[in-house]
């Protein structure tokens with residue numbers, strides 16, 4: 515993906531979230547099994563189903579919860595690329611976004 519394509523995808527996702535896309539933020543996966551179940555749901559999607567990815571993983575365009583969790587502190591976030599490196603997602607993300615696959 516070129517830098518321009520990445521930027522365009524980031525803007526598309528930002529627009530979908532800003533337009534009120536309802537995503538599945540709860541329940542947060544408390545166990546490895548619950549986490550793996552969400553990954554399994556993501557793997558069943560068509561690879562081009564961007565909306566499905568955002569909905570299943572519970573994307574929001576702001577920090578989330580009492581701890582104000584965000585992509586910036588997630589183990590899957592690549593700071594210099596502004597990218598989510600979780601293979602099942604593999605999308606550009608802003609540092610202050612969040613999804614329920616957040617991990618440290």
Ligand code: SF4
Nearest residue numbers: 585588591598613616
């Ligand atoms: S897994 Fe979720 S919280 Fe973590 S970087 Fe990716 S989108 Fe952000």
